[in-house]
Amino acid sequence: MIRVLVAKPGLDGHDRGAKVIARALRDAGMEVVYTGLHQTPEQIVDAALQEDVDVLALSILSGAHPTLVPRIMDLVRENKMDNMLVLLGGIIPDDDVDSMIAAGISRVFGPGTDTQDIVDYIRERVADDD
Amino acid sequence: MTEIQDLVEGIGQGEKRAVARGLTWIERDSEKGKQLVRALFPMAGKAHIVGITGAPGVGKSTLVNRLTLALRNHGYRVGILAVDPSSPFTGGAILGDRIRMQESVMDQGVFMRSLASRGHLGGLSRATFGAVTLLDAAGFDYILIETVGAGQSEVEIMQLAHSTMVVLAPGLGDDIQAIKAGILEIGQIFVVNKADRDGADHTARAIRGMLTLGMQHLEWFPPIIKTVAENGEGMDDLIAAIAKHREFLQESGRLDSIREGQTRHLIELALQDWSLRAMRLAEQDETFWTALREAVAHGQADAADAARKIVESAQRGGATVGS
Ligand code: B12
Ligand SMILES: Nc1nc2c(ncn2[C@@H]2O[C@H](COP(=O)(O)OP(=O)(O)O)[C@@H](O)[C@H]2O)c(=O)[nH]1
Ligand SMILES: [Mg+2]
Numbered sequence: 001m002i003r004v005l006v007a008k009p010g011l012d013g014h015d016r017g018a019k020v021i022a023r024a025l026r027d028a029g030m031e032v033v034y035t036g037l038h039q040t041p042e043q044i045v046d047a048a049l050q051e052d053v054d055v056l057a058l059s060i061l062s063g064a065h066p067t068l069v070p071r072i073m074d075l076v077r078e079n080k081m082d083n084m085l086v087l088l089g090g091i092i093p094d095d096d097v098d099s100m101i102a103a104g105i106s107r108v109f110g111p112g113t114d115t116q117d118i119v120d121y122i123r124e125r126v127a128d129d130d
Numbered sequence: 131m132t133e134i135q136d137l138v139e140g141i142g143q144g145e146k147r148a149v150a151r152g153l154t155w156i157e158r159d160s161e162k163g164k165q166l167v168r169a170l171f172p173m174a175g176k177a178h179i180v181g182i183t184g185a186p187g188v189g190k191s192t193l194v195n196r197l198t199l200a201l202r203n204h205g206y207r208v209g210i211l212a213v214d215p216s217s218p219f220t221g222g223a224i225l226g227d228r229i230r231m232q233e234s235v236m237d238q239g240v241f242m243r244s245l246a247s248r249g250h251l252g253g254l255s256r257a258t259f260g261a262v263t264l265l266d267a268a269g270f271d272y273i274l275i276e277t278v279g280a281g282q283s284e285v286e287i288m289q290l291a292h293s294t295m296v297v298l299a300p301g302l303g304d305d306i307q308a309i310k311a312g313i314l315e316i317g318q319i320f321v322v323n324k325a326d327r328d329g330a331d332h333t334a335r336a337i338r339g340m341l342t343l344g345m346q347h348l349e350w351f352p353p354i355i356k357t358v359a360e361n362g363e364g365m366d367d368l369i370a371a372i373a374k375h376r377e378f379l380q381e382s383g384r385l386d387s388i389r390e391g392q393t394r395h396l397i398e399l400a401l402q403d404w405s406l407r408a409m410r411l412a413e414q415d416e417t418f419w420t421a422l423r424e425a426v427a428h429g430q431a432d433a434a435d436a437a438r439k440i441v442e443s444a445q446r447g448g449a450t451v452g453s
Contacts (some may be wrong), residue, residue, distance in 0.1 A: 034228075
């Protein structure tokens, strides 16, 4: 069973995308933990640790990704959770994509993404070991 | 040291990572997970296990959050398991109980895990039993289990919890619903949540009325506690009620019979698993299965005869069925 945490970091109140992703992954047979709005990086990484998820799905539309994402990825490494796949989606300008990848994000998904592409991307990379 | 010994040691020290990984093993129901539960079993037995059940939306998750904060104030360590339903079609699930528990779950003395029911009926998931053993072994003083909350036939929590709390809220016609669903019989503590709303006294009276009808003979008469989970009102009363029920269990010697009941239930579940596997194996053996089915269809044997044949056949091929 593939387990995913869908998280909304920071003060961003745009949650439609996160909910669309959560439902799509559920419909694809995954278990999706959703923690709601306004999560700090510490809360997100702690939840991912306790829930032992295979995938961390971050949705950010506020423009705060340059500060939030590196902080989250530092905590991920501090907690030795390097096996976890970390995806980012929302409003991420093209110019920022490289720095997000450099910070440890596996891939960035922007507006208009077909959720099936996200499902396929996860399935190709995460072993469904039961 | 082996992988399992490593994990057992980490869990014994209450390390979050070890606890989280152990729970994943148990959820996978792999041989490793089974070995882990066996290894942890002797370390468990100290925690007080509290079940929280009631219809969706009555405020169970919010209550767990507040109760956890209050228990932490008393210095207790708290483990939380919250079960949500899996889709019967895709097997997927959205696990949203954590949303309401954000204030309490960051604490080092708290561990919270969301579980999907994975097809198990009765309000829990199969892994919940092993998960409780793990949290108990990890030294949590209280283990709170929020059930699916489908409202009906969620009686399995009785087999697992020491104290089962039935949560209701005014204005949902819940009093009647709960009575219909037979949920009143399983409550050792009743909580009327959302007491900030009109009708809480009415709901409390309705519960009291139903309880006094059938339960005068009981040694434990369930208390009815009014709470506002949103702001924490009533948590001291609730903790006192749980403590009192725990004392009652200890003094009346019932803890032992609860433990026996848990073991019995686990054996029953394993037996169900085994018989389902036997059924699958029989179905895979086309000749055997067709013969059985035809015999029943033509009245040469009844379903019970067929079932007996399946069990016998499974015993002969025991190695494959019994794994
Ligand atoms: C709807 C909307 C709102 C609604 C939000 C309702 C809600 N509950 O979500 C309301 C009206 C409340 C709102 C308010 C604001 N908004 Co607004 N909003 C939008 C709008 C028009 C659409 C967003 C949306 O819901 N899209 C539909 C969903 C399904 O798409 P999505 O989130 O992009 O998700 C898809 C992909 O991005 C991806 N995806 C998303 N997350 C993830 C995560 C992972 C892991 C993966 C794999 C994929 C993935 O998959 C999804 C499916 O394809 C956008 C403009 C736009 N075209 O995007 C502006 C926009 C996001 N808003 C903006 C702004 C500025 C605001 C406000 C600050 C405006 C104000 N001054 O008050 C406020 C802030 C509110 C707050 N508290 O944060 C800006 C953000 C600018 C920026 N980042 O630099 C935008 C881009 C508009 C703009 N062009 O200026 N907004
Ligand atoms: N008015 C009021 N609302 C509450 C109270 N407790 C919970 N709620 C709200 O009831 C809704 C459902 O709560 P939740 O804890 O998710 O219920 P659950 O489905 O039983 O776990 C949420 O919107 C809560 O904010 C309360 O004491 N008073
Ligand atoms: Mg809930």
